[in-house]
Amino acid sequence: MGTNHQNSTAGKLLAHRPVMLREMLEVLGPVGGLRIIDGTFGAGGYSRALLNRNARVTAIDRDPGVQRSAEELAQEFGSSFRFVRGRFGEMDKLAEAAGAAGPDAIVLDIGVSSMQLDDATRGFSFMREGPLDMRMGGAGKTAADIVNTYDQRALGEILFAFGEERKSTRIAGAVVEARKESPIRTTLELADIIEETIGRKPGGNHPATKTFQALRIAVNAEFDELVEGLFAAERLLSEGGKLVVVTFHSLEDRIVKRFFAGAKKSGQQSRHLPPAEVEAVRWAPVAKAAKPSVAEIEANPRARSATLRWAARTGEEARTVSFAGLGVPLSSLRGAA
Ligand SMILES: C[S@@+](CC[C@H](N)C(=O)[O-])C[C@H]1O[C@@H](n2cnc3c(N)ncnc32)[C@H](O)[C@@H]1O
Known part of the structure; x- marks a missing residue:
């Protein structure tokens, strides 16, 4: 969630609030004249x-809904700004096509924007009635497709892995029962099924919170995108180039942390064994997480x-993309170790 906007009574956007903007600017230091890729344009x-x-x-976003904000910036800042619609998982290809290869820094503010969350027609919110869609880019499988066609086991795995929902089995069972009557089409239909199944604790989060997070991550292949985006940034940046990443839950943060850390230097474990391979350091210094x-x-x-x-890039050659060791949930389904 990088931005926050509220609708006025006239439905006009009142405020956009980028998250951790001050910290992001502090990390980058003076940026005058630098070429920067903003991989998650949002507002x-x-x-x-x-x-x-x-x-x-050079800004990238997969959501066609950001076009107007992008046009406004293009008008205001002329050739200093350009917008490319697409996924940051392929930002090196997009940057090259836009003549923006060789950036000095890259910033990513992962996840869903407040515009997406607050727009009932996008289907991201269990608080607002809308179609069970959740596609950021408007293409591919919707959340309704997953909820109505995946078998109970696959559904439960998604809820557990992407939402850390401990009641995933019960919820998946209830969904499969409910859809025998008729397909589950809307956000509130799904939220009600979940609430009826696992109840609601007074003062606690809405019982559908984790299921909605899991479905959104699955629909948009968010972990795949994050991993692809991190490796694309590693290929794009040269020595000293900084990558700043803001994430919004522990599963994403774990991926970023492990990506920057790379393989641990284990050295020689035993004199009877060959020396363990010491992986070259691609990122240094790796700063502590900021909140x-x-x-x-x-x-x-x-x-x-x-x-x-x-973290900043060293001069070591970029790695080939690998999900191994990054702690990506369900990556075993993609054949990663
Ligand atoms: C949290 S918002 C960014 C807000 C922005 N930093 C600001 O200050 O307004 C995240 C944005 O990233 C976009 N996004 C998420 N995943 C993406 C991906 N894989 N490729 C491109 N854009 C993505 C979303 O569509 C959303 O607009």
Whole structure:
């Protein structure tokens, strides 16, 4: 969740609140004249702040709904800004096609935006009645397709792996029972089935929170995208180039942390065994994770689960993409170790 906007009574967007913007700018330092890729444009909060500091920004987003904000920035900042629609998982190809290869820094603010969450017709929210869609890019399988066609076991695995939902088996069973009557088409239909199945604790999170997170991650292949995007950034940046990543839950953060850390240097384990391979260091220094300030969380509660990590590229050659060791849930289904 990188931005927060509220609708006024007239339905006009009032405020966009990029998350951990101050920390992101501090990490980058002076950006005047630098070429920066903003891989998750959203409402353009990061891009605008960078452009205001005289950076040259190439922004990427898979959601066609951001086009208007992108056009506004293009009008205001002319050739210092360009927008490319696509997935950051292939940002090196997109950057090359847009003449933006060889950036000085890359910023990623992962996940769903407040515009997506607050728009009932997108189907991301269990609080608003809408079609069970959840596609950020508008193409491919919808959440309804998954809920109505996956078998109980596959559904349960998704809820457990991507949502850390401990009641995944019961919820998957209830979904499969319910859809025998008629397909589950809307957000509130699904939210009601979940609430009827596992109940609701007073004062606790809505019981559908984890299921909705899991479905969104599955629909948008978010972990695959994150891994592909991190490796694309590794290929794009040269020595000293910084990658800053803001994530919104522990499963994503674990992937970023392990990606930056690379393989551990284990050295020689025993004199009877060959020396363990010591992997070259691609990222250094690897900074400690940063969290939003109390003041930011008070002003924008959606920032509360954010974590920022960053590191700079060394001169070592980029790795080939591998999901191994990154802790990506369900990556075994893709054949990764
Ligand atoms: C949290 S918002 C970014 C907000 C932005 N930093 C700002 O300040 O306005 C995340 C955005 O990333 C986009 N996004 C998510 N996954 C993506 C991917 N794999 N490729 C491109 N865009 C993606 C979403 O569509 C959404 O607009």
